[in-house]
Amino acid sequence: MEFTKRQQTIIQMLKATSPLTGEEIAQQLNLSVPTIRGDLRLLTAVEVLAARPKVGYVYKGDNQAALSYETLYNKPISTIMQPAAVIKDNASLQEAISKLFLEDVGTLFVVDANAQLVGLISRKDLLRASFNNANPEAVLASVIMTRMPNIVTVTADMTVKQVGQLLLKHKVDSLPVVDKAAPQTVTGKITKNRIFQHFIEQA
Template structure:
């Protein structure tokens, strides 16, 4: 399997000394724990590392990683993307709060009357707006959303590796999947958690 430079560094660190906690690994790399969390999850999923509760990460051996790079990374997100939670731009803040928690999602994609993507609302956006407004029913979703073109979108034919890099680069938990021929039409979403499930499912199959 082909690992990134940082993943290779983590492997060498654990080869030299195990166990190490996530905080110790991050400290030696000069990074934060959230920054390397995806690397640790992947290396654990493919069984190069093992995570031991209250102990840390230990090196297991790269011969454990019988993973085909093409299958794992060079895989279109069309088969693993999820339905998107959509709300109209004339919906109220209260409507958005209710929909987000009823559907148990992290973000809502805002569309106009023509079903075109115009914005996105995250849990943080809703929390911030709720604190700042005494009457959620009087505020429209369009007021608190992040607007186009400040939204990163992906298409269903894009690969797991490419989409994962975008999630990390822009520090978001999910991205809207849009129609390649109609870039403002939302057809689904892809999340960090869904990519992790993809890695874990493949690891189990191996």
């Protein structure tokens, strides 16, 4: 498995001195803790580092033989994607709120009468709409949703790395997976949490 230059630097730091807290590592790198959080999660997930509560991170050892770049990053998301929570564009705001919490998801994908993707609604969208509308039964999902073509979609044959880069680039938590031959047909979803879970499962 290939680590980034920053990840390699973190490994060398902890080889030389362990334990170090996230704040201490960030300070030595002249970066913020949120900037390196993803690196620390990955290195912990692949068991190069171990995180000890109230102590910090310690060097655990190179576990590269057991994990390959291919397994972690080049796997198609068809193997890890999840079912999408879908709602009709003529559903009410109240229905959208109920569905989001009943299914415990962060995003609802909105489809039209032909089951074609036309938009999405996030928790933030619902919260904002709830504050701005006294009668949630009178507001339709189509009014508060983010509309196509302002939605980034992915296909099931794309790799974990490709999709992860899109999630980071567009600063979103979830992306709809669509049929490659029918780009407005939703077949599932992929989230930041699911990708992180994938890394943990491979450790």
